Amino acid sequence: MRIDVKEAAEFLRENNDYLILMHASPDGDTLGCGTALCGALQRLGKNAKAVCPDEIPHKFDYLFNACTEQDFEPKTVVCVDVADTKLLGDMKEVGDTAKLCIDHHVSNIDYAERTLLEAESAAACEIVFDIINELGVRFDAALASSIYTGVATDTGCFKFSNTTPRTHKIAAEMIELGADFVNINYEMFDMKTPGRIELEQAAMKTIRYSANGHIAVIYAPFSMINSIEGIDSDDIGALASMPRKIQGVDIGICVKEKKKGEYKASIRTSQRIDCSKIAQKFGGGGHERSSGCSFYEGTIEEAADRVVAESEEALRKAGII
Amino acid sequence: MRIDVKEAAEFLRENNDYLILMHASPDGDTLGCGTALCGALQRLGKNAKAVCPDEIPHKFDYLFNACTEQDFEPKTVVCVDVADTKLLGDMKEVGDTAKLCIDHHVSNIDYAERTLLEAESAAACEIVFDIINELGVRFDAALASSIYTGVATDTGCFKFSNTTPRTHKIAAEMIELGADFVNINYEMFDMKTPGRIELEQAAMKTIRYSANGHIAVIYAPFSMINSIEGIDSDDIGALASMPRKIQGVDIGICVKEKKKGEYKASIRTSQRIDCSKIAQKFGGGGHERSSGCSFYEGTIEEAADRVVAESEEALRKAGII
Numbered sequence: 001m002r003i004d005v006k007e008a009a010e011f012l013r014e015n016n017d018y019l020i021l022m023h024a025s026p027d028g029d030t031l032g033c034g035t036a037l038c039g040a041l042q043r044l045g046k047n048a049k050a051v052c053p054d055e056i057p058h059k060f061d062y063l064f065n066a067c068t069e070q071d072f073e074p075k076t077v078v079c080v081d082v083a084d085t086k087l088l089g090d091m092k093e094v095g096d097t098a099k100l101c102i103d104h105h106v107s108n109i110d111y112a113e114r115t116l117l118e119a120e121s122a123a124a125c126e127i128v129f130d131i132i133n134e135l136g137v138r139f140d141a142a143l144a145s146s147i148y149t150g151v152a153t154d155t156g157c158f159k160f161s162n163t164t165p166r167t168h169k170i171a172a173e174m175i176e177l178g179a180d181f182v183n184i185n186y187e188m189f190d191m192k193t194p195g196r197i198e199l200e201q202a203a204m205k206t207i208r209y210s211a212n213g214h215i216a217v218i219y220a221p222f223s224m225i226n227s228i229e230g231i232d233s234d235d236i237g238a239l240a241s242m243p244r245k246i247q248g249v250d251i252g253i254c255v256k257e258k259k260k261g262e263y264k265a266s267i268r269t270s271q272r273i274d275c276s277k278i279a280q281k282f283g284g285g286g287h288e289r290s291s292g293c294s295f296y297e298g299t300i301e302e303a304a305d306r307v308v309a310e311s312e313e314a315l316r317k318a319g320i321i
Numbered sequence: 322m323r324i325d326v327k328e329a330a331e332f333l334r335e336n337n338d339y340l341i342l343m344h345a346s347p348d349g350d351t352l353g354c355g356t357a358l359c360g361a362l363q364r365l366g367k368n369a370k371a372v373c374p375d376e377i378p379h380k381f382d383y384l385f386n387a388c389t390e391q392d393f394e395p396k397t398v399v400c401v402d403v404a405d406t407k408l409l410g411d412m413k414e415v416g417d418t419a420k421l422c423i424d425h426h427v428s429n430i431d432y433a434e435r436t437l438l439e440a441e442s443a444a445a446c447e448i449v450f451d452i453i454n455e456l457g458v459r460f461d462a463a464l465a466s467s468i469y470t471g472v473a474t475d476t477g478c479f480k481f482s483n484t485t486p487r488t489h490k491i492a493a494e495m496i497e498l499g500a501d502f503v504n505i506n507y508e509m510f511d512m513k514t515p516g517r518i519e520l521e522q523a524a525m526k527t528i529r530y531s532a533n534g535h536i537a538v539i540y541a542p543f544s545m546i547n548s549i550e551g552i553d554s555d556d557i558g559a560l561a562s563m564p565r566k567i568q569g570v571d572i573g574i575c576v577k578e579k580k581k582g583e584y585k586a587s588i589r590t591s592q593r594i595d596c597s598k599i600a601q602k603f604g605g606g607g608h609e610r611s612s613g614c615s616f617y618e619g620t621i622e623e624a625a626d627r628v629v630a631e632s633e634e635a636l637r638k639a640g641i642i
Contacts, residue, residue, distance in 0.1 A: 157478050157479060157480060158478060158479050158492070158502075158506075159478060159502075159503070159506040159507070159510065159511070160503070161503045163496070164496065165493035165494065165496050165497040166493070167493075168489040168490070168493035168496065169489070169490065171479070171489045172486035172488075172489035172493070175484070175485070175486050175489065181479075181480075181484065182480070182481070182482045183592075185479075185480040186480070189480065190480070190566045191566055191567075191568050192566050192567055192568065193567070193568045194567060194568070197525060197567065201522055201525060201526075204518060205522075245511045245512055245513050246512075246513055246514070246515060247512050247513065247514045247515070271503070271504075
């Protein structure tokens with residue numbers, strides 16, 4: 001059943017003992033939603049806890065200032081920013097009993113009893129912001145920092161095309177109410193570990209261009225990833241966006257070998273190319289500007305060559321080459 | 322004489338034939354102000370042109386969609402985002418005849434007949450936004466893109482501590498009115514030339530840490546800058562912020578040798594250290610988190626060593642080491 005913000009707030013007011021589930025490989029939006037909603041419910045005198053199937057990177061520790069740890073028997077499962085219970089890892093079965101899901105993914109499979117879906121929201125935190133207002137809970141600095149984190153991270157700090165006037169208006173209000181935005185933005189967008197810098201440099205050294213500079217490819221083979229200390233999956237994931245940032249590049253490709261012999265190609269494109277179609281040719285998928293696909297045979301160069309060939313075809317179809 | 326927005330608008334309505342001066346080494350804020358104000362005055366039927374003493378980098382070309390080129394004899398000089406006529410290069414003398422200055426630098430020397438100064442504005446474009454509203458000119462997409470560019474660039478895309486709720490509210494309104502924010506942000510913040518990437522890699526290879534990783538220094542000697550093709554002063558300038566982005570670094574230093582034997586140290590600090598005080602020891606200056614100073618003798622390493630020694634002293638005083 002699809003419901004609106006008023007109905008979601010009503011449901012949350014009527015029930016108690018909330019278990020709020022955040023998706024695996026957690027990002028700032030799911031964690032911002034979970035901690036803000038948990039904190040808001042606690043301020044209403046409810047029992048609530050926000051949990052994630054995966055370990056939460058330390059850079060997000062501050063989000064848990066928004067809520068306190070409570071010991072109680074959960075009764076009501078709520079999922080935030082979770083389009084499909086497959087994204088809940090070990091907690092999939094708990095997610096299948098969800099009474100409420102709050103989400104902004106158009107791909108949401110309606111697994112919960114009630115779903116509040118606003119696909120035009122840049123971040124699920126925008127919806128949680130509305131719910132907290134509807135619940136009549138006043139924002140303090142900690143709640144504001146959680147909501148700010150979700151809207152900032154899901155929009156690449158207000159850069160991506162999903163950013164709307166409403167995103168900025170919510171950011172304005174959260175800053176007004178004390179969101180610690182300077183430190184949040186430094187931690188989320190600017191800070192890099194020495195390992196991350198070493199990895200970026202090693203990967204960028206592998207760059208090769210094709211189609212007159214419209215395509216750029218970088219590699220991160222197993223040997224490279226394995227030889228650099230102190231890097232995590234976030235660091236490896238961040239390589240994906242690097243080649244597309246080079247002037248003149250319409251299609252940026254990064255091929256990573258996280259496990260020996262298993263390659264993942266990440267594709268990023270300019271507004272002139274829909275890269276989900278390129279990924280689909282290899283059984284992958286994603287969004288128009290950001291997609292990915294996997295390869296389980298051959299060498300890392302061969303995997304890259306196949307994606308490059310398909311990318312050249314896409315450039316030809318678009319009349320760019 | 323200090324004036325307010327109403328008085329500035331009144332002055333602009335009463336006069337004509339405007340020459341709007343933007344500062345040398347132009348940035349998004351001065352260019353956003355100049356083109357938006359020029360376009361708004363033209364929409365009121367006035368003659369106006371916006372000029373800059375230096376060549377304007379091509380990435381800013383789109384800003385000139387906000388105004389049209391006009392041929393007329395200028396009578397009224399207006400400076401935007403220009404704190405001191407020294408910043409006008411060859412046009413200093415023209416600037417000295419300014420009837421109006423619109424600025425947000427607290428260091429403004431009040432050289433103009435009338436000065437509209439709002440130091441709490443993150444960007445001078447925030448003030449021009451108010452003036453355009455006061456003039457009753459409706460924003461179209463081109464004017465909105467100019468204003469958006471100023472507020473986005475002067476806040477590092479809403480990351481820096483000068484960002485206020487008002488900054489976000491203006492961004493919201495500009496997006497609503499058609500600012501081409503996705504392309505603007507890509508060009509301003511994400512896109513890098515191959516030369517820029519090569520320079521960044523070469524400079525980052527020189528990194529050395531001191532004070533237990535609280536200080537990081539990189540170099541860009543003349544030989545490095547001279548050996549890389551297709552880089553400009555923007556690319557060299559951008560090196561300044563790199564070392565401070567490394568996890569654990571409180572003081573990031575970049576020493577550049579743009580001219581043989583002439584070194585400029587750029588210092589960036591965390592919220593725990595006021596780097597303007599470090600720069601002042603060497604006759605430089607700047608802001609609390611971003612400052613610089615110059616050296617005209619010795620080697621680049623010696624220049625760096627002097628800044629590092631002073632930085633260690635600052636860390637000691639702050640109780641960090």
